[in-house]
Amino acid sequence: MKEDYLKMIFELGGVSGKVSNKQLSLSLDIAAASVTEMINKLVEERLVSHTPYAGISLTKSGRKAAEELVRKHRLWECFLFQKLGYTLATVHQEAEKLEHSSSDHMIDALDAFLDHPGHCPHGGAIPDQAGNYEVGSRTTLDEVADGTKIRLARFVDNHDLLDYLESLNFSIEQTYTIKSHAPFEGPLTLAKADGSTVDVSFKAANNIFVDKL
Template identity: 35%
Template sequence: MTPNKEDYLKCIYEISTRTPKITNKEIAEKMQVSPPAVTEMAKRMIDEKLIQKDKQAGYLLTPLGHQTIARLYRKHRLIEVFLLEHLGYTTNQLHEEAEVLEHTVSDYFIEQLDTFLGYPQTCPHGGTIPQKDQLLTEQYQQTLEEVTQSGKYQLMRIHDSFPLLQYLEQVDLAINDTFTVQQIDTFTQSILIECKNQKIAIPFAIAKELYIEAQ
């Protein structure tokens, strides 16, 4: 499978975790390509039984698609752990490097890497690392956006994107930090939290990228 096709498949998976319907427009915006390009690639992926077209949901991953996604995320996240723990990368540097390497290393390399690392369960951004031949099931699925009342929470996982990592660094919020939700403001579309003795107004658009656990 080509790196481009793998990126399309990951894009479809990521959109599916946030919205009930996946359209050509959404894929085109995320992949930064034209809608006709998406249509052409979707046809190929349907022919290869990686996805299927559904009237209600748009595009759906097939069982083969889910298996492929798990393999890709396993590679990506194990590589991130290695880069962070053994090569001195920062969390902000991990994603882009892993994006390149995941398309080039072999399955054998990944199995050896898993053994070398001691079979880690999660990546540096809190995402679950699927075991060999197992499907991807994220351990933490509740987002900060879904919180409906004040209380104490812990940041367990974040969506793996460079702009988000930059934002979190700016506001000094990191994986495993505990914080208190003080106010949910629908008018300003933000959630006011207190963490490390500072107040942070987190926009809903970012809150949906942060996965939390009640404390």
């Protein structure tokens, strides 16, 4: 469980910025009270720092732990997706098991076998052996104004989310135009190039990162 929090804080931008309790609650699908309890434990272990009303960020040791976990997890996702034909929605749970039983030597060998991929199948950056990686977009779909053209950049690594997005036929690099935001945390309507539209739930939109075009 602690590892899931570190990975999610990393994924939501907690390396160079701040992540809110609400973001973690939405992305992990965990009650806000439980998130607060775990964050307090991570603060005690000096893996994260928490500034009230500002947010949560990884400490130096927390960042190192998160990067190692993310590297293992995402390299296994690449292997399962590219070599074994797993779908986007099914790689997460298998990779979750494999990351905990993999030595650093095995992960380095896997990285070389896959020709050092920079991103996993759902767009997340993969730290290299030295801990270097490309910082991804921190703009979520729900933050973008109506009328803006966007490209899907990455999806939060959550099984239910990836299963949902697969049902919508979403994939990285697709482009859409934001047509409308329904009020009271209702769905967002996206327009495709051919004029057809697709609705995305507010919760999912909070877990989809995009590049503005």
